[in-house]
Amino acid sequence: MSMRSLAAVVCFCTLSPLVSAQPAKGPLRFISAEAEWVVTVDEPRHLLTTVEQHPLFVDVQKLAGVRDFYDTTSFQQLLQLVSYFEKQLGKGRDGLLDDVAGGGIVLGAKVTKPGGAVLVLQSRDPKQMQRFADLALDVIKQELERQESKDRIIRGKYRKFDVGQIGPKLRFAFVDGAIVIGSEEKALKAALDSFADKKGVLTLPSFMEAQRERPAKALAWTWLNVERLRANEEFQNGLNASALDPLQQVLFGGFTDLLRRAPYVSGALVREGENFRIQIQAPRGREGMSALSHVILPPAGDGTLPLLTPPRVVSSSSYYLDLGQLWEKRLDILGEKNAKGLEEGDRNVEKLLGGIGLAKLFRAMGPHQRLVFAQQKEQPYKVRPGFPFPSFALVVDMRDPSFAKDMNGVLKAGALASTFVFGLQLEEQTYKDCEIVTYYFSETKKVDNDMQNIRYNFSPSYVTVGNYYVMSATAELARDLVDLLLAEKKPALSKASMQTQLYADGFVDVARLGEDAALTQLILSQALAPKEAKAEYNAILNWTQRLGTLSLESNYRPNDFRYDILWRPKVK
Numbered sequence: 001m002s003m004r005s006l007a008a009v010v011c012f013c014t015l016s017p018l019v020s021a022q023p024a025k026g027p028l029r030f031i032s033a034e035a036e037w038v039v040t041v042d043e044p045r046h047l048l049t050t051v052e053q054h055p056l057f058v059d060v061q062k063l064a065g066v067r068d069f070y071d072t073t074s075f076q077q078l079l080q081l082v083s084y085f086e087k088q089l090g091k092g093r094d095g096l097l098d099d100v101a102g103g104g105i106v107l108g109a110k111v112t113k114p115g116g117a118v119l120v121l122q123s124r125d126p127k128q129m130q131r132f133a134d135l136a137l138d139v140i141k142q143e144l145e146r147q148e149s150k151d152r153i154i155r156g157k158y159r160k161f162d163v164g165q166i167g168p169k170l171r172f173a174f175v176d177g178a179i180v181i182g183s184e185e186k187a188l189k190a191a192l193d194s195f196a197d198k199k200g201v202l203t204l205p206s207f208m209e210a211q212r213e214r215p216a217k218a219l220a221w222t223w224l225n226v227e228r229l230r231a232n233e234e235f236q237n238g239l240n241a242s243a244l245d246p247l248q249q250v251l252f253g254g255f256t257d258l259l260r261r262a263p264y265v266s267g268a269l270v271r272e273g274e275n276f277r278i279q280i281q282a283p284r285g286r287e288g289m290s291a292l293s294h295v296i297l298p299p300a301g302d303g304t305l306p307l308l309t310p311p312r313v314v315s316s317s318s319y320y321l322d323l324g325q326l327w328e329k330r331l332d333i334l335g336e337k338n339a340k341g342l343e344e345g346d347r348n349v350e351k352l353l354g355g356i357g358l359a360k361l362f363r364a365m366g367p368h369q370r371l372v373f374a375q376q377k378e379q380p381y382k383v384r385p386g387f388p389f390p391s392f393a394l395v396v397d398m399r400d401p402s403f404a405k406d407m408n409g410v411l412k413a414g415a416l417a418s419t420f421v422f423g424l425q426l427e428e429q430t431y432k433d434c435e436i437v438t439y440y441f442s443e444t445k446k447v448d449n450d451m452q453n454i455r456y457n458f459s460p461s462y463v464t465v466g467n468y469y470v471m472s473a474t475a476e477l478a479r480d481l482v483d484l485l486l487a488e489k490k491p492a493l494s495k496a497s498m499q500t501q502l503y504a505d506g507f508v509d510v511a512r513l514g515e516d517a518a519l520t521q522l523i524l525s526q527a528l529a530p531k532e533a534k535a536e537y538n539a540i541l542n543w544t545q546r547l548g549t550l551s552l553e554s555n556y557r558p559n560d561f562r563y564d565i566l567w568r569p570k571v572k
Contacts, residue, residue, distance in 0.1 A: 027120035030180055031108035031201040032190040038201060038223045039107040045097045047219045050271060055571055059543055064526055064536050081139070088135055089128070099128035103177070108191070108201065112232040116187035118180060126177035133174060140166060161192050210266040213281065218268040226282075227263040253292045253333075254497070254554070258282050258561055261289075274571045280563040285556050291332035294325040296497060297556050298367070303493030305368045305397075307501055310480035312375040314390050314506030319498040322367035324399070327359050353413055356406045364406065366397030366467075375509040378476040380459055383443050386452030388513035390506070393472035393481055404464045408437070411462055411471070415439050422447060422455060429475075434482050436463040438475040496553045504547035504570075511541060546570040 031038055041047055051057055060066055069075060086092055091099070103122025110116050123129035141153050151167040163173045171188035173180045175195060182188025194200030201207050210223050229235045242248045242256045258265070262282040270277045286293060298304065298320045307316040330339040342358070350357030373392045398404060415424050423442030428435060438461040447455065461478040463470045465485040472478035511518065515537065522533040548569040555562045 025103065025122065025177060027104050027106040027122040027178060028202055029198075029200060030118065030120045030175075030178065030191040030195045031106060032118075032194045033199060033201050033204055034110060034190060034228075035108040035201050036111050036225045036228050037107075037109045038207075038225075040104065040221050041106075041219070042104045042221075043219075044101055044105050045094065048097075050219060054569075056543070056546060056569055059546075063539060063543065064528070068526065084139075085132070085135065089131060091128075096128075096132065099123060099125040100132050100179070110187075112229065112235060114186075115183075116190075117183045118187045118191040120181075120191070121179040123177045123179070129177065129179065130174060133179060137164075158189060158192060159196060161196075163188065163192075206263040209283065210264050210281075213283075214266065215268045215270050215279065218270055220269045222267045224265045225263075226259055226265055230259075254296050254556070257290050257292055258284055262561075274569065276567045278565040280565075282561040283559070285558050285560045287558050289556070291329045293556075294329055295322050295333065296320060298493075298495075298497060302367075303495050304497065304499055305370060305493065306488075306491050307499065308370050308372050308395065308481065308484050310372060310374045310477060310484060312377065312506055312509045313503050314373040314375060314510060315500065315502045316373075317371040317498070317500040318494070319369055319371075320367050321369050323362040323365055324367070327362045353410055356409055361403065361406060361410075364398060364400035364403035366399050366403075368397045370395040372477070372481070373506070374477055374480070375506060375513070376457075376474050376476050378474070380440065380475070381443055381456040383453055383456050385454050385456045387454060388510065389454065389457040390510050391458070391472065391474040391477040393470055393477050395468055395470050395481060395485070397467050398469055404469050407469060407471075408462065411437075411460075415460070431463075431479050431482055432486060434463050434465050434486075436461055436475065436478050436482070438478070494553075496555050498552075498554045500552040502550040502552075504545050504549065508541050508545050511544070 028038075028040065061070070082093060085096060089096060100123055101121040102124030105122075106120045108118050108120075137153055144151050144153070154165040156163055156165070158173070161173050161175050163171060165171055165185075169184045171182040171185050173188060173192060175192065180188065180191050182191060204225075206225070206227060207223060214221050230239070239256055239260055242252060248256070262284040265280065265282045267278060267280040270279065286297060289297070302320070304318045304320050307318050309316055326333060327342075330342055334342065346358040350360075371392070371394055373390045375390045396403075415426070418424055423445035424439040425442060427438045427440060429438070430436075438459050440459050441455045443456075458473045459475045461470075461472045461475045463472075463478050463482060465482050468485050470478055470481050470485075472481065518537055519530070519533045522528055522536055523530065526533075526536070528536060546569060548567070551564070551566040551568070553564045553566075555564075
C-alpha cells in the first residue's frame with residue numbers, strides 16, 4: 001500500500017474534534033466485554049489543539065531536523081490529501097474533524113493471544129460522516145487500482161449491518177453514526193455483537209467503577225482489565241515467575257502484588273495549567289498486600305526522605321526499601337526454595353568477606369535510600385573517556401553504625417581484587433570532618449575490555465556522613481553530597497513509597513560534553529556547515545532545557561494505589 005493509500009486510511013481512522021462531553025451515543029457501546037485494554041479520547045480535537053498550541057510543540061517545528069521531515073514527500077502527500085478532502089467536502093480540517101469524530105474515539109483491544117483490536121469514531125453529523133467515508137473509500141480504491149494491487153474493497157452484510165473489507169484482514173462498518181474499524185473479521189463482529197446485544201464493556205462493574213473514578217477533564221483515559229488478563233496462562237505464569245525472583249521482588253514486587261489483586265488498572269492524562277499529569281490508579285492498596293509490604297512500604301509515621309539535588313543533577317530518587325525485613329521475612333516473601341538460595345548466598349559471602357554476610361549488612365542498613373545521577377565538572381584524569389557518562393551515588397541511612405565499618409571492608413576487598421585488572425590507586429582525604437576514601441584508575445595500565453576508556457568517567461568513593469553512608473562513582477559527587485547532607489537538618493518525610501525527579505538541565509549538561517560527536521553527526525546527516533551545525537545544536541539544547549522536570553511518585557493508600565507522573569515544562 002502506497003503512502004497516498006495509507007494516508008487515506010489514516011484520515012479514515014483518526015479525524016477527531018472538540019466536543020463538550022461524550023454524547024449518549026458514545027463509541028464505548030461498540031467495545032466488547034472481552035476487551036482487555038480500552039483507550040478513550042472524549043474530546044480528540046481538544047487534545048490535538050492542546051498539543052498543537054503548546055509553546056514547545058510550536059518551537060520544535062523550527063528545528064532543522066523537524067523542518068526536514070515536513071519537507072519529505074510522505075508528509076507533503078498527507079497535506080495534499082487533507083486539502084483534497086477539505087475541497088471535496090467543503091469544510092476545513094477542524095470542521096471535518098467535528099463532523100466525523102465529534103462524539104469521541106475509542107480503541108478496544110485484546111492483548112493476549114490471539115489478540116485483535118477495534119477502533120471506533122463517533123460522528124456528530126452522520127450524513128457528513130458518510131460522505132467522508134465514501135470519499136475515503138473511493139481514494140483507497142483508486143490507489144489500489146493504480147498500484148495494480150490484488151487487494152480490493154469488498155462490501156457485505158453481518159447481521160443487519162453493512163460491513164466492508166480492505167485487504168486480507170482490515171474490516172469496517174458504518175453503524176448508528178459511527179465508523180467501526182476492526183483489525184480482523186473476529187474483532188469487527190465482536191464490536192457489532194456488543195452494540196446489537198448491549199452486552200459490551202459498559203456492562204462490566206469494574207469498568208463502570210473505573211469510569212466513575214476518572215478525572216472530569218481528562219484529555220485521554222485508559223483501562224486495563226487485569227482480572228481478565230489473569231485468566232491468561234502466559235500472563236499468570238509471568239506473575240508467578242516474578243514472585244520467585246528475589247531481584248524482581250525488590251524492584252517490581254509492589255506492582256506484581258497489585259496485578260495479583262486488582263480487578264483493573266486505569267490511567268488518565270490531565271492538564272493542570274501549564275503542567276501535565278498522568279494518573280495511574282488501582283482499587284487495591286496496603287490492605288491485603290503480601291509480606292512484601294514490610295520491605296517496600298513505610299509504616300505509619302514514616303516515609304521517604306527529600307530528594308538530594310547536587311549541582312548539575314540529572315535525576316534524583318528517594319525510596320523506602322527495608323532489606324532487613326526482606327531477610328527476616330524471606331520465607332514468606334520468596335518461598336522456601338528461594339529463601340534457601342538467599343541463605344546459601346549469605347554463607348558464601350560471609351566466607352569470602354571474613355564474617356561479613358548479607359544478613360548482617362541487611363539488618364544494619366536503614367530503609368531510607370536515595371539514588372542520584374549528576375554530571376561532573378572535574379576531570380581528574382588526563383585521559384578522556386570516549387563516551388561521557390554522568391556520575392551516580394547511593395545514599396543509605398544506617399540502623400547500626402557497624403554498617404559503615406562492614407561496608408568499608410566490603411568495598412576495600414572489592415577494590416583490592418580490582419587492582420590487578422585496573423591498577424587502582426587509593427587516596428584518602430578529609431572533607432568537612434568527613435573521611436572520603438577514593439580509588440583512581442591507573443592511566444598507564446592497559447585494560448583490554450575498555451577500548452573506549454569508559455573507566456575514566458569514574459573515581460569510586462565512599463564516605464560516612466552522620467547516620468548516612470554514601471557510595472559514589474566520583475569523588476566530586478561524594479563531596480557535593482557531603483555538603484547537602486551536612487546542611488540537611490530534620491528532613492520532612494513524604495508519604496510516598498518512592499519519588500523520582502528527572503531534570504532536563506542535567507541532561508543538557510551531559511549532552512554538552514559530547515558536543516564534538518553530536519556536531520559531526522549533524523554535519524553528516526543534514527549536510528550543514530560547521531557554523532550552522534553549531535547553531536542547530538545549541539537550538540536543540542535550548543529547546544531541551546525548556547522540557548523542565550519530570551516527577552514520578554507512587555503512593556499505597558489503605559484501599560487504593562496511585563502512581564503520578566507530573567511534567568513541569570519551562571514556559572517562556
